[in-house]
Amino acid sequence: MIRLVMVLCLLAAAQLHASTSQELLQFESEQQRRLYAQLTAELRCPQCQNQNIADSNAVVAVDMREKTHELVIQGYSRQQVLDFMIDRYGNFVHYQPPVNSITIWLWLLPVLVLVSLLLFQLRRRALQRNMQGAEQPSEEAAPASQQQAALDQQLDQIIERYRSTKP
Amino acid sequence: MRKVLFYIPLLAFLGLSLFLLSGLFSDPRERDSAIIGKPLPQFALPDLMSPEQIWTPENLKGEAYLLNVWGIWCPTCNAELGYMSQLRNEQGVRIIGLYYVLPEDPMFGEVFDLAKLQADVQSRLQAFGDPYQFNILDRQRRLSLDLGVSGAPEHFIVDADGIVRAHHIGDINPQVWRSKLAPIYQQWAAKP
Known part of the structure; x- marks a missing residue:
């Protein structure tokens, strides 16, 4: 019984200590x-x-x-x-400094970089499209069909020769 | 036009490198003081050694001085006592101490004891040198808060009209005094 009272006293003291500290x-x-x-x-x-x-x-x-x-x-x-x-x-x-002539760059710089990258990309796209549009009909498509025609002709000749040598 | 564009990434890289390089040599703890150019804040504080003497911004006027925030609990402050005594004796620099009292913790039975503090300060000044004309006791650290003090040691140069002209965070050593504080002090001490 005495032990129980002592333990309770200790607990109460600890509680008091915690609340005052x-x-x-x-x-x-x-x-x-x-x-x-x-x-x-x-x-x-x-x-x-x-x-x-x-x-x-x-x-x-x-x-x-x-x-x-x-x-x-x-x-x-x-x-x-x-x-x-x-x-x-x-x-x-203060953890939120005011916007002034120096800190404004923290807000402006990312936007500027983003905009300049976008412009760069758009320019590149436009250039590429121009180049493709210019190249396809004039340089690549035409020689390809000519070559194809030449090859077809060659093939026909070979077939003809083979036929003619057959008994 | 294309050539210029070609060099832009290189220039951007060099600029960034220089910016980061300068960061390596800057002091991240340095901050701008808000009090430079302003008069001393209002206060009425007792002298540390003879508390019946009350100091106010008015009765400090008349001559430029170096205000040193310090305490015997601060090792750096003790270390600079010797050099500051030299400044007082050889160059006639007027140095006034602002004694920064640490808060007492009643949980550990600490109480403020002026007599003990006076004795401790006296023995410390005898051992390391006494640069002070007198010390102002800032027990509640109210004046220190108004001055923007974040710790000890800190130093202010105040001119004859009571306007703060410089704020130095950290100790005073020969290099700091010569390169940073002496020019400002001499400029304002020379003024009639």
Whole structure:
């Protein structure tokens, strides 16, 4: 019986420990909670550069999470929080950088390559068709029929000779 | 026309090679600072050694200085103390420390103890050299966040009017100082 009580006590303690060790954040509404989750997922940690701040435990990521929480509670919108962070850490800190004179090439270049390849292919097709159209009647078809006629004639001659030598 | 077309793939290949080659020598951790050209953000923070003294952007004005974000928990910061002391003593560079406190974890019974921190900092500065005019204590790292600090060590050059002129992430060594920071510092320190 005493053992059972002790085990239960231990379990309860472990439970308590687990619940206190988690980061329990208070929000005023479900909307704020969702905004916080969205923001911490799309803000990038400036220290461990390939993690978002929700994933990272670097000091700066912890501070940025705290700040995000504070601003969300204060009623900042998504764009206002993003602007606050970009103001301090630059466009680097957001996983969706704005389109500007440099980043526009990331969007334009694939389209340009695709269009130029298409044009190239169309040109090649047109050239090939022209060549086929020009060649068939003049160079290939005519000699073929002439050769055929010559061969037929030869064959006829051979047959004729064979017939004539027969008794 | 056909000849030009013939060379296009070669040119494209060479261009791509050059682009990728330059990538081999670039630093992927380097990022643009958002604070250069802007005034220091507002703050009112205590001095590390004598907390009754409060520092604000206003009472730091008057002379250009190098603001060094550091902490005794950071080995690179300790390593550069010697060279920065040399800069202070030989070139008269005004260096102000911004002490970056790591968050304490109450789960491990860690609490913030100012007296212990002061003693630790003092013994560290005695051992490695003391480049600082004074240290500003940023316990909540609020000023560091506003400055766009991502870790320690980091350095800012602030001019006499409190405008940030340079932001260097990483340590200061003779090469970095000579090639990157000294020209900017001298330019702004020379201004009356």
